[in-house]
Amino acid sequence: MILDGKAVSEKRLEILKEEIEESGLYPRLATVIVGEDPASQMYVRMKHRACERVGIGSVGIELPADATTERVLEAVVRLNNDPDINGILVQLPLPDGVDTTRVIDAVAPEKDVDGFHPCSLGRLLAGTPVFAPCTPQGIMTILDEYNIPIRGRRAVVVGRSIDVGRPMAVLLLNADATVTICHSKTENLEEEMRRADILVSAVGKAKFVGPEMVKEGATVIDVGINQDEQGKLCGDVDFEAVKDRAGAITPVPGGVGPMTIATLMENTFRAAKLRTCDNTVR
Numbered sequence: 171m172i173l174d175g176k177a178v179s180e181k182r183l184e185i186l187k188e189e190i191e192e193s194g195l196y197p198r199l200a201t202v203i204v205g206e207d208p209a210s211q212m213y214v215r216m217k218h219r220a221c222e223r224v225g226i227g228s229v230g231i232e233l234p235a236d237a238t239t240e241r242v243l244e245a246v247v248r249l250n251n252d253p254d255i256n257g258i259l260v261q262l263p264l265p266d267g268v269d270t271t272r273v274i275d276a277v278a279p280e281k282d283v284d285g286f287h288p289c290s291l292g293r294l295l296a297g298t299p300v301f302a303p304c305t306p307q308g309i310m311t312i313l314d315e316y317n318i319p320i321r322g323r324r325a326v327v328v329g330r331s332i333d334v335g336r337p338m339a340v341l342l343l344n345a346d347a348t349v350t351i352c353h354s355k356t357e358n359l360e361e362e363m364r365r366a367d368i369l370v371s372a373v374g375k376a377k378f379v380g381p382e383m384v385k386e387g388a389t390v391i392d393v394g395i396n397q398d399e400q401g402k403l404c405g406d407v408d409f410e411a412v413k414d415r416a417g418a419i420t421p422v423p424g425g426v427g428p429m430t431i432a433t434l435m436e437n438t439f440r441a442a443k444l445r446t447c448d449n450t451v452r
């Protein structure tokens with residue numbers, strides 16, 4: 171079975187649009203992009219388009235590639251203090267000269283719709299999430315939409331990044347999976363991967379996952395955004411080779427990516443609702 175993230179995201183965006191309309195709220199998202207990386211520019215454009223579609227206002231702050239950390243922090247602090255802004259998203263990766271940790275830590279937790287602030291990650295770990303990072307939360311939504319069982323299942327997450335691997339593992343754990351995180355120093359990686367009922371690959375290597383790493387019937391989630399030899403977008407999973415062995419699999423494109431954006435919209439609406447209720451996330 172193909173897990174169609176594009177279709178799920180379309181459905182979720184339509185539902186969200188209605189919810190926003192009914193709420194009478196006008197949530198607002200601010201994006202911050204530093205530099206001119208074409209992929210980042212495209213993702214930010216996609217986010218603004220999604221905002222427009224569901225009834226979220228958006229503003230874009232563009233800073234030059236040689237902007238200092240202080241300059242980026244200044245922009246974030248201004249947005250923190252702007253009562254008209256509910257959510258702040260700093261597009262990653264930032265250029266080498268900018269201290270990413272300081273920038274993420276500067277985002278006000280109640281506006282942290284990307285879910286990368288230590289406060290958001292801590293709440294996720296505590297089992298009381300407010301904003302979970304969009305990619306892993308989007309994956310949980312796909313699993314839910316397709317009724318993929320999680321409780322008691324063995325989940326293996328390959329990759330331990332702060333934005334995907336670690337929060338993914340915690341979300342699966344919070345949903346009662348038995349979770350293993352694998353990374354570059356894992357011994358017997360293939361063996362670990364072959365034990366997975368749910369295998370999430372967030373490695374960043376084109377066609378890294380072959381059929382020999384996948385248990386028959388497993389659910390395979392591909393978080394990779396890579397290019398193949400022809401320069402074409404592809405995931406971490408060798409889709410053609412794995413699809414018949416997997417019980418369910420996300421494609422790239424059309425899998426996890428669209429869910430990242432749909433989840434960002436949901437988080438932004440949540441931020442607006444929390445403010446209306448005067449419900450602090452600190």
Ligand SMILES: Nc1nc2c(c(=O)[nH]1)N[C@@H](CN(C=O)c1ccc(C(=O)N[C@@H](CCC(=O)O)C(=O)O)cc1)CN2
Pocket residue numbers: 213216259260261262263284304305395403422423424425426427428429430431
């Ligand atoms: N601040 C953030 N930065 C980054 C995040 C993030 O969640 N927050 N995630 C990624 C990039 N990303 C969003 O920012 C993102 C990547 C891919 C897609 C997507 O829908 N991709 C399409 C294909 C698009 C194409 O044609 O290339 C798909 O997979 O179908 C959406 C968002 C890193 N940075």
